[in-house]
Amino acid sequence: MATPLAAPVVVSEHGEHHAVTSMTVDPADPIFAGHYPDFPIYPGVCLVEFVNASAHALALMSSREVELTGVESVRFHHPVFPGDTVTARLDLAERAGGWRCSATLSNGDIDIATVRLAYRNGTEE
Template structure:
């Protein structure tokens, strides 16, 4: 699991849903991507994003939220799928599945 605090002054906020400021969905997907790179499956030396397989947004992420990303890895050794649940204090914000190519550790 990884955790990220969404700063209230993120440069992505101005103009994104004026009057109802939320963290853009593409940024939520990027949180999952970066979480996968930071917490790879055991024995993997390098990961590279190959595809966004599915994404389902369930509730908004607001400025100031703490985002927790829970990762479940399947596959190997040279291709991995990361199924992630992204949550805030209000519950599940998104379910994202990413596919990565991988290089095993020596």
């Protein structure tokens, strides 16, 4: 699976339907080239992919396979800068034929974003 993430996703807590993950944004990440020169911020799409990668990690830890079917909502509250550590608190809720992942992202006490993603069970060929 292709991903814009250069930083590894670290799982610090997990249960069957929840997890806490984190990643540290590398200041040398090539994604910063051209993304607001002289004032680099981490692209929002990378934060959404961080949640997706975290949801896949949680699903695998619970012996599930899930496939992303859509982005239900994203709300950005604060930018992420090179060197920041982003923490995601995820909750998976079962729904007909799949799952919803609701996540809140933070950097210490700073609320960064809320993300809701939709998944279906397994993978379809």
